[in-house]
Amino acid sequence: MIWVDTILQGVLLGGLYALFAAGLSLVFGIMRLVNLAHGDLIVFGAYLILVIVSALGLHPVVGALLAAPLMFCLGWVLQKAVLNRTLGDDILPPLLVTFGLSIAIQNGLLEGFSADSQRLSMGALETASVAVGPVSLGVLPLLTFGSAVAVIVALNQVMYRTAIGRAFRATSDDPVTASLMGIRPDRVFATATALAMLVVTVAALYLGTRANFDPAIGPARLIYAFEAVIIGGLGSLWGTLAGGIVIGVAQTVGAAINPEWQILAGHVAFLVVLLLRPRGLFPRGQ
Amino acid sequence: MSLLETRSLTARYGDFQALFGVDIRLEPGETVAIIGANGAGKTTLMRAITGVLRSAPDSILYRGAPIGDLPADAVMKRGIAMVPEGRRLFPSLSVEENLLIGAQHKGGRDFGDALDDLLTETGRDLRRAFFGPHGLPPRRPGLALGDRLRAAALGPHGLPRHDAGPQHTGAGYWSLETVYDLFPILRERRHSPGTALSGGQQQMVAIGRALISNPDVLLCDEISLGLAPVVIRDIYAALPRIKASGASVIVVEQDIGQALAVADRVYCMMEGRVTLTGKPSEIGRADIHAAYFGAAA
Ligand SMILES: Nc1ncnc2c1ncn2[C@@H]1O[C@H](COP(=O)(O)OP(=O)(O)OP(=O)(O)O)[C@@H](O)[C@H]1O
Numbered sequence: 001m002i003w004v005d006t007i008l009q010g011v012l013l014g015g016l017y018a019l020f021a022a023g024l025s026l027v028f029g030i031m032r033l034v035n036l037a038h039g040d041l042i043v044f045g046a047y048l049i050l051v052i053v054s055a056l057g058l059h060p061v062v063g064a065l066l067a068a069p070l071m072f073c074l075g076w077v078l079q080k081a082v083l084n085r086t087l088g089d090d091i092l093p094p095l096l097v098t099f100g101l102s103i104a105i106q107n108g109l110l111e112g113f114s115a116d117s118q119r120l121s122m123g124a125l126e127t128a129s130v131a132v133g134p135v136s137l138g139v140l141p142l143l144t145f146g147s148a149v150a151v152i153v154a155l156n157q158v159m160y161r162t163a164i165g166r167a168f169r170a171t172s173d174d175p176v177t178a179s180l181m182g183i184r185p186d187r188v189f190a191t192a193t194a195l196a197m198l199v200v201t202v203a204a205l206y207l208g209t210r211a212n213f214d215p216a217i218g219p220a221r222l223i224y225a226f227e228a229v230i231i232g233g234l235g236s237l238w239g240t241l242a243g244g245i246v247i248g249v250a251q252t253v254g255a256a257i258n259p260e261w262q263i264l265a266g267h268v269a270f271l272v273v274l275l276l277r278p279r280g281l282f283p284r285g286q
Numbered sequence: 287m288s289l290l291e292t293r294s295l296t297a298r299y300g301d302f303q304a305l306f307g308v309d310i311r312l313e314p315g316e317t318v319a320i321i322g323a324n325g326a327g328k329t330t331l332m333r334a335i336t337g338v339l340r341s342a343p344d345s346i347l348y349r350g351a352p353i354g355d356l357p358a359d360a361v362m363k364r365g366i367a368m369v370p371e372g373r374r375l376f377p378s379l380s381v382e383e384n385l386l387i388g389a390q391h392k393g394g395r396d397f398g399d400a401l402d403d404l405l406t407e408t409g410r411d412l413r414r415a416f417f418g419p420h421g422l423p424p425r426r427p428g429l430a431l432g433d434r435l436r437a438a439a440l441g442p443h444g445l446p447r448h449d450a451g452p453q454h455t456g457a458g459y460w461s462l463e464t465v466y467d468l469f470p471i472l473r474e475r476r477h478s479p480g481t482a483l484s485g486g487q488q489q490m491v492a493i494g495r496a497l498i499s500n501p502d503v504l505l506c507d508e509i510s511l512g513l514a515p516v517v518i519r520d521i522y523a524a525l526p527r528i529k530a531s532g533a534s535v536i537v538v539e540q541d542i543g544q545a546l547a548v549a550d551r552v553y554c555m556m557e558g559r560v561t562l563t564g565k566p567s568e569i570g571r572a573d574i575h576a577a578y579f580g581a582a583a
């Protein structure tokens with residue numbers, strides 16, 4: 001029974017990793033851009049929620065709702081003013097620029113908020129749990145997982161059921177021909193990053209409520225997000241959820257065997273999947 | 287006033303000059319054919335007109351207005367649609383989505399436009415503040431795919447400018463239904479991936495995708511390339527209905543017989559120049575041969 005519990009906890013933890021990864025997956029799928037600042041943007045989002053929450057005395061969920069439009073606009077401007085200029089044949093410029101952005105965000109947060117760790121408080125919700133048969137599941141992990149599924153469903157709806165999703169896919173296929181159809185690739189990419197920043201806001205909410213955070217933890221979240229995206233198959237959103245779950249389960253199972261193995265087990269699972277299925281569990285197309 | 291006109295249009299790919307002062311005209315209601323051997327510059331001419339390659343503003347006039355420096359999306363929104371060489375369907379989209387994508391950006395301003403203008407203006411102000419009234423020197427599009435991507439994303443001048451010109455409304459005869467009536471096989475295959483179709487069917491999708499924006503000018507680049515004669519006949523059978531919907535047409539053709547059969551006027555190109563112009567009834571085989579292959583004929 002203990003194993004069922006361990007695996008269920010791992011699945012729920014996978015929801016958190018999927019949230020970290022969904023925005024990265026979306027942006028990569030549309031413009032083949034690997035955003036090395038993704039983890040730091042999540043941390044930035046958590047601080048933004050923290051500022052709103054402490055200034056206005058609001059619940060973190062309300063704070064996240066207020067932060068979302070700001071993050072959306074930030075994503076739009078970031079893509080239009082900076083990232084669009086790095087796109088092209090050469091994969092190095094976006095890597096360099098987002099790496100620089102990562103460092104800039106970390107140092108900016110360090111200046112503004114010091115290295116002290118912070119936390120968003122959900123109150124009683126943090127310790128609440130429900131009994132499902134013999135196992136007891138935390139309400140917050142359940143909410144996280146539910147949010148991850150909701151985010152993935154919503155992104156898939158946008159991608160495959162809306163006109164902007166059609167433009168995302170067309171531009172991803174062939175930006176020059178897309179522009180002949182009246183699409184502005186720069187605009188489409190900006191919208192995609194803005195959308196990804198909405199997902200980042202959701203990720204930031206759970207990052208901040210489930211554990212302490214400080215300005216330096218972004219890169220570690222990026223690693224989990226990366227691994228989830230690659231395990232799932234580049235560009236596949238459901239694959240990203242599966243990837244998150246693989247890492248989450250590996251971590252809790254590893255930790256159950258030996259608490260020191262938690263982090264390592266996640267990375268080992270990633271390497272094993274990479275060995276067995278180099279293109280991930282759900283490779284897209286071709 | 288001609289509907290569409292190029293004046294001493296030049297185009298280059300990096301150091302290579304592909305067009306040397308091309309003058310062509312398209313009158314309302316006309317079908318014009320452009321013929322010429324491989325590498326003559328026909329596709330380059332289409333790319334210049336559609337804004338994939340930028341030119342001097344005055345070297346392309348549409349309804350008398352200069353459009354040479356407009357980006358491709360702005361040219362399309364004014365009412366010039368393109369069936370590109372090699373069809374270029376979007377592999378991730380179904381047949382129906384490939385058609386719909388041609389109709390979804392017909393004009394009207396949205397939230398994105400507003401935000402975009404705000405950003406562009408702010409950027410311009412900032413640049414002015416930092417670099418003085420003339421700003422940074424404009425960038426030029428180059429040869430590499432990277433440059434083309436960047437040009438598609440940003441335009442060769444850095445931040446894209448907003449096109450304030452008259453926007454084509456896109457209202458008119460063509461819709462999903464009328465395109466399906468024109469090419470009934472597409473209705474049957476509407477949910478297939480666009481690239482799962484035969485070459486001829488893909489060509490039909492590419493034509494439908496261009497028509498559905500209800501263009502005033504339809505540019506077709508080698509729509510018969512690689513297709514069987516019966517398929518070519520089927521596709522050209524659509525031309526009268528396309529013309530009846532009010533579009534004027536430029537077809538680029540390697541097949542001289544086909545070009546002479548459908549066109550009101552023909553331009554023959556060689557090595558980046560127009561070498562022969564005339565009505566099909568007025569130009570002889572020998573003229574065409576000379577214009578096509580050079581004076582040695
Ligand atoms: N992207 C490019 N980069 C460099 N040179 C190019 C490029 N595209 C075309 N050219 C050159 O420009 C010239 C004109 O090419 P273009 O494609 O316009 O010819 P075309 O008349 O359409 O030929 P075809 O009948 O083979 O399609 C050719 O010499 C070609 O090599």
Ligand SMILES: [Mg+2]
Pocket residue numbers: 328329330371507508
């Ligand atoms: Mg050509």
